[in-house]
Every structure is written in structure tokens, then in C-alpha cells.
Amino acid sequence: MGRNSDAKQRIIDSATELFHSRSYANVGVQEICEKANVKKGSFYHFFPSKRDLTLNVIDHVWLYYNQQSAVAKAFDKDVPPLKRIERFFLGSCEFQSQLQKEKGKVCGCHFGNLASEISSQDEIIRKKLDAIFSAQADVIEETLEEAVAVGDLPEIDTKATADAILAFMQGIILMAKTRNDARLMKKMAKAGVDMLLRSD
């Protein structure tokens, strides 16, 4: 069990890293196995298909996101609601800056990259990513509802605004990737937060 589950996790770790640095279609099973130091036969023992591996990669990143990422604690309830939104933006900016230092380039959001590349091609992966974005938007929506309740925001469509904030975050990361400069994210995020906080 120990060795097997190690191998499975090594495959997931390798695929996570390779998909993120390059793209889904550009990375083959052979290369993932080589990086993970696992034989190709073992790969298909753990994963019936590359899609199945990808669903595992998404779960793996989602777990990291919720437990260890720079944004994991952004939504702590003891922080005032709008401050949480700001921490969400700053945490994401910090995470991308840190990754740029490690990898020498801006690789973007694991979820956003896969969503952009695969959504129109694979309905099962698309639905999984959609569910993750929805879960993220739900947390933002609850936060906005609190901000409205305490009078920090006027009455707004909290669901549409939460979706818009998440979309904005994804767009910022895509722009940082296209410019290969994570520092630009902070300026964009600030402009966005200023827009949001500019209350009536």
C-alpha cells in the first residue's frame, strides 16, 4: 500500500507541476511517468485515463488551496468582510509572485489554466472546474452579504458581484501571466478593490 500510494501521489505531483508550467495537451503520460519515476504500466493501474489523472490533480490543488495557500486564511470570520476580499486579492497576488520567483515565470492559476484549455473539449473536467469556481464564489458571496448587512456596502446583487470578483481575480492572473510580471497584479487588484470599496 505504502509504495503504491507513494507512486500514485508522485504521479499527481508531477502532473500538477508539468500542467502548471506548460499546459494539459503539451504534457504526455510518458513525461509525467518519467518525472514521477513510475513505469507507464503503473500509471494505468492508478488512472484509467489522462482525464482521470487530471480530476485527481484538480482535487490535489483544491486541497492545497483550501489548507495551505496564501488565500486559505483570507476569509477568516474574525476579519471585517471587505478586508477579507482585499486579503483574497493580496493573497493571490502574493502567491503568484512567490511562484514567479520559484519558477522564473508567471504560470497562472492551475484551475484557470485548465478551464481555459479544456472547458470546450471535456465536459467532465469542465463541470469539475465549474464546481470549484462556484464554491469559491459562494464564499465571496457570503462575505459580501455580511458587508451589506453591516452597512459596509450598499444593497447590491451579491451573487453577480461575487461572480464578478472571482472573474476579475482570474482575469488579473491571466494578465500577469501574459505580461510575465506578477507585480502588476497588485496595481490591478487595488484598482478593482477601490472600485468595489467606493461605496455610495
Place this chain on the structure above:
Amino acid sequence: MGRNSDAKQRIIDSATELFHSRSYANVGVQEICEKANVKKGSFYHFFPSKRDLTLNVIDHVWLYYNQQSAVAKAFDKDVPPLKRIERFFLGSCEFQSQLQKEKGKVCGCHFGNLASEISSQDEIIRKKLDAIFSAQADVIEETLEEAVAVGDLPEIDTKATADAILAFMQGIILMAKTRNDARLMKKMAKAGVDMLLRSD
């Protein structure tokens, strides 16, 4: 000349369509040639590499964007500046909705898709897409400057806000692609425009 340039344009058209429906790495030169009804040998007569073809595809889409797309006229100078921003959002939403009807799925933005997939892998394509996003942001920035000048917006960092608006638009399109529903874009865009227009 006539036949040759027809073949070249057919290759560009086919690649534009295939990259958009699927992704860059998922589409091979062989398939592009088959769709274009051009022999593979001719392909390399016109394009030394898939990258070179892709640079041509980007130019082709950029020309369409500026001359024929639903957003091409969004920034007409005879429209009040903030109304232009709104038209930019609505035009993009309309364009994605129209494409969803034609293709039966939301395929996203040609530029955004390529930027997400290739930016961390190909510096030449990344720079070309970066230049296009910068040109788009410049138009938005000029528009915001006009809005500030006529008093429709408070003094803001127009450059950062223009970048933020473009990022937001890209994020909205990515979310619509992930949800495979272009109709959701309008709600998000409205929430974003409301944020922007909610002046001090």
C-alpha cells in the same frame, strides 16, 4: 499568387477555427491542412513553424476584432466615455453569445485562450499577445481619462483601472467558458459596470 494566397488564408482560417474550438497543442498541422484542403508540404512553404502560423492567426483575429467584431464600434468618440465602456462589455457578451449559438458551446476569447495556454511556453507568442492586450488597455485608458476630464469619474489611476477592466473582461469570458453559458456574462458585466459607475 491567387491560388497560393488562397491556400495561405485557408490555413489561417482553419487554424483560427480549430485553436478556438479546442486548444493550440491539441490541434496538429496535419489536421489544419486537412481542414484547409492544403497539402502538408504547402503548409511549410507558407509557415516555417506552427508558431509562425499562430502569429498569423493572432493578426487575423486582431484585424477582425478591430474591423468587424461586436466591440469594434464600442469606442466611437461620439458616445459618452462611460457608455463606451458599457458597450465594450455588452459587445463582448453579445459576441460570445452569438458564438455559443453557432458552435453549441462557449469557446472563449481567441487571445485569452492562447495567452493562457502558451504564455509560459513561448516568449514570442506571449509578447505578441501582451502587445494586443496593451493596445486594448490603451483605448480603455484614453476613455477613462475622458470620463475623468468631463467629471463622470473621480480622479483615479486610469492606467491601472484600464488594465483592471480588461482583466475583468477576460475573467468574465473565462467564467462563461467554464460554465458553458454566455448569458451569465451580462450579469457579471453589469455588476462590474455598476461598481465602476458607482461614483463618489
